[in-house]
Amino acid sequence: MNKHGANGFAAQSQQALDDTALQSALGHAQSGFVKKRAQAIAMVDEFEQLKANAQAAKRQALANLAPLLEQFEQNLIRNGGEVHWAQTPQELNATVMAIARNANGRRIIKGKSMIGEECELNAALESAGFDVVESDLGEYIIQLAKEPPSHIIAPAIHKTRQQVAELFRQYHALGERGLDAISDLVGEARTVLREAFLTADIGITGANVLVAENGSIALVTNEGNGDLSATLPRVHIVVTSIEKVVASMEDASLILEVLARSATGQHMSAYTSFYSGPRQAQDPDGPDQFHVILLDNGRSEMLGTPFEPMLNCIKCGACLNHCPVYTNVGGHAYGWVYPGPMGSVLTPLLQGLDAALPLPNASTFCGRCEEVCPMGIPLPDLLRQLRAQQHEQKREPRRWRWGLTLYSRLSRHPRLFSWNLRLSRAMLRWLPQRAWPNQRTPIRPSGDTTFLEQWRTRAQNGLKNAAQNGPQQGK
Ligand code: SF4
Numbered sequence: 001m002n003k004h005g006a007n008g009f010a011a012q013s014q015q016a017l018d019d020t021a022l023q024s025a026l027g028h029a030q031s032g033f034v035k036k037r038a039q040a041i042a043m044v045d046e047f048e049q050l051k052a053n054a055q056a057a058k059r060q061a062l063a064n065l066a067p068l069l070e071q072f073e074q075n076l077i078r079n080g081g082e083v084h085w086a087q088t089p090q091e092l093n094a095t096v097m098a099i100a101r102n103a104n105g106r107r108i109i110k111g112k113s114m115i116g117e118e119c120e121l122n123a124a125l126e127s128a129g130f131d132v133v134e135s136d137l138g139e140y141i142i143q144l145a146k147e148p149p150s151h152i153i154a155p156a157i158h159k160t161r162q163q164v165a166e167l168f169r170q171y172h173a174l175g176e177r178g179l180d181a182i183s184d185l186v187g188e189a190r191t192v193l194r195e196a197f198l199t200a201d202i203g204i205t206g207a208n209v210l211v212a213e214n215g216s217i218a219l220v221t222n223e224g225n226g227d228l229s230a231t232l233p234r235v236h237i238v239v240t241s242i243e244k245v246v247a248s249m250e251d252a253s254l255i256l257e258v259l260a261r262s263a264t265g266q267h268m269s270a271y272t273s274f275y276s277g278p279r280q281a282q283d284p285d286g287p288d289q290f291h292v293i294l295l296d297n298g299r300s301e302m303l304g305t306p307f308e309p310m311l312n313c314i315k316c317g318a319c320l321n322h323c324p325v326y327t328n329v330g331g332h333a334y335g336w337v338y339p340g341p342m343g344s345v346l347t348p349l350l351q352g353l354d355a356a357l358p359l360p361n362a363s364t365f366c367g368r369c370e371e372v373c374p375m376g377i378p379l380p381d382l383l384r385q386l387r388a389q390q391h392e393q394k395r396e397p398r399r400w401r402w403g404l405t406l407y408s409r410l411s412r413h414p415r416l417f418s419w420n421l422r423l424s425r426a427m428l429r430w431l432p433q434r435a436w437p438n439q440r441t442p443i444r445p446s447g448d449t450t451f452l453e454q455w456r457t458r459a460q461n462g463l464k465n466a467a468q469n470g471p472q473q474g475k
Contacts, residue, residue, distance in 0.1 A: 006335035006347050006356035013329040025160045026330050033154075033321040036265025037372070047261070054258045055376050057251035058312045065303065068212040068245045069294065075215025079277030081290040089119035092295050096121060096204065096237055097128055099291050103235045105130075105201030111219070111226040112136035113206030114152055114315055115239045115295055117337040118350070121204075133196040135225035137189050144171050150331030152338065153263050153317040158330050161185065193225070203229035203287065207240040208259065208314070209252040210292075216276040217292060218252050220259065220269035227273050236275070236287040241295045243311040255314055258374040262316040298350045306385055310345050312375040319369035319379060325362055334359065341369035341379045348386055353395060360386035361396075421450045 004012065016022055041047050061068055073083040084099075086092035092115070100108065108130050110116065122143070125132050134143040138155035142148065144167045149155030156164070165179040168188055178184055205226050207217035217238050219226045230236045246252050260266045279286030302308055320326045320340030331339035336356070338346045344359040360383050363369075369379040390396045391404070410417045425445045449457075 004335060006351070006359050008335055009333055009358035009362055012333040012335060016329040016333045021160055021163065022158050022330055025158050025163075026327060030157075030321055030327045033265070033317070037262060037318060037321070038265075040261040040265040040267065043267075044261070047258075050254065051258055051374050051376065054254040054374065055312065057246055057254050058314075058375060061246045061251065062243065062303065062308065062311055064247070065242065065245065065300075068247060069242060071212040072210050072215055072245050075212070076277065076290075076292060077215075079215050079290075080280070081215065081277040081292060084291060084293045086293055086295045086297075088297060089121075089295070092119045092239060092293050093121055093124040095293050096239065097125065097130070099235065099237055099289070100125075100130060100202050103201065103289060105233075105235060107196075107200045108132045108202045108204060109135050109196050109200035109229045109233060110139075111203070111205035111221065111229040112139045112155065113204065113239050114337060115206055115241055116204065117149060118297065119239070119295070121239065133193070133200070135193055135197065135223075135229050136221070137186065137223060137225075140189060140193065141167060144168075148332065148337060150339065151317060151320060152315050152340075152342075158332065197228045197232050200229075200233045202235045202237060203231075203233035204237045204239060205229050207238050207244060207292070209255050210240065210245040211247075211249055211252050211274070212245055213248045214276060216249075216252075216274045218256060218272065218274050220256065220272050222264065222266075222270040224271045227271055230273070230275055231285050231287065234287055235289040236278075236291070238275070238290075238292040239295070240292065241297070241299060243299050259314050259316050262314075262318040262372070262374040302349060307345070307349055307382060309375075309377050310342075310349065310382060312377055313342055313346070314375060315342075316374060318372040318374065319377075322368040322372045324364055324366060324368075334362070341383070342377075345379060345382045345386065353386065353389060353393070357390065357395060357397075360384075360390060418450070418452055421452065425450060 044050065076083055084095045086095055100106075106129070108125060110122070110132055112134070113121075116122065122132050122134075132143075134140045136155070138157070139149065141156040141159055141164055142150075145156075145159070145163075150158040159167075161182060164185055168179060168185060172188060172192055174188065177188075179188065205219055208220050209218040210216075211218065217240065219230065221227070246255060256268065256272060260269045260272075263269075275290070278288055278290040299311060302311055317340075319342050320331075323340050326340035331343075334340070334343050334347065336343065336347045336351065338350075341363060344356075344362050347359055348356040363380065363383050365380050365383075367380055370377065370381075373379065387396075391401075394401070396404075410420055428443055428445050
């Protein structure tokens, strides 16, 4: 994670804006996501209905969270799997290590998992002496670069092709070769990772959905790495969180349909798999052990609060791709694993408001995030509520507090307010261009009169016209 965490947002954003390689990587990647999502949605007439059904399924699941989780556990045990409960990231990490040690496992291949990132699982495993290799290409790249992910579905979105080639040359002892084309890079990663898949004792993956009615987990990837991590090693460990459970396969398919379209603009992810337990006698392959670890880490405390809708998030990343703040500063500026609008809500809720003071304000409130969110999460409203909490707890920066107090006093005295508007207008005209940050267009008043002055003139003219025309009837 970023060493200054979310509280370093302002400085980290400035750094990101000054980083030309990052700006070029962000520009290329982001526009692709937006276009593909729009095309995929335009091809489905009933997308609004699909979204409404997925939202209803998730709402109902949250309303019955405890019984559904119990049903999931019972069914998974019946299938031969094991369920473990973790209140905190430390408990999750300790459980993974205990399972790996009991199975005499040392080499671990890992599929992409945001819960793994939230728990800093790799660091915990490596410091305990395990060999961990990330199998998702993006995660593998940032593992080599020793960086956190900068996007929830495209972890290495901040890297240019040239930067990836440099990393591969540094870490793969494969002699002189051409790494100019993307296909060269993908081919090399495939060769290196194949060895890791074949020699791993333990496979760790995340889960996109948990199905209570049959104890299955759904896993989607576009590289097939999740399936290789789940089926080749002797032990499959799934690290996931409690809010992912839904009642039925039908509900799971609703979520998967909106997820693929919103995330990558696909009708379905290239590999959409369901895993229900360890290998059975008649199965040609699969792991001998199947474990699911369910993390809470503050999620159950969100139930029944105004922030409960955040538990509907399916981590599609659409709000990031459409956010004018995220698309300019990238993910690392946010200082923790969840960036963009969803991260600005989730980080203060999971890490505490004090650990993420700038995030509720890391928004232009343009509303695009809510508009594109397939789960209808009212992100701007949740950010506003976090701001209100900050204000009530007097946690916002002192200069903002002074500004707000001044504004509230002025707005209670119309004459003073109006006088202040005129003064501000004059000052904006006078303000030298370079006093405004480089990245913004300087604000200039658009006319000679303020809104209030125009309103007053119109009202006066309206009265004059009414007096000249006499009373109007029949309207
Ligand atoms: S908040 Fe909505 S748009 Fe953003 S990641 Fe979650 S589900 Fe996707």
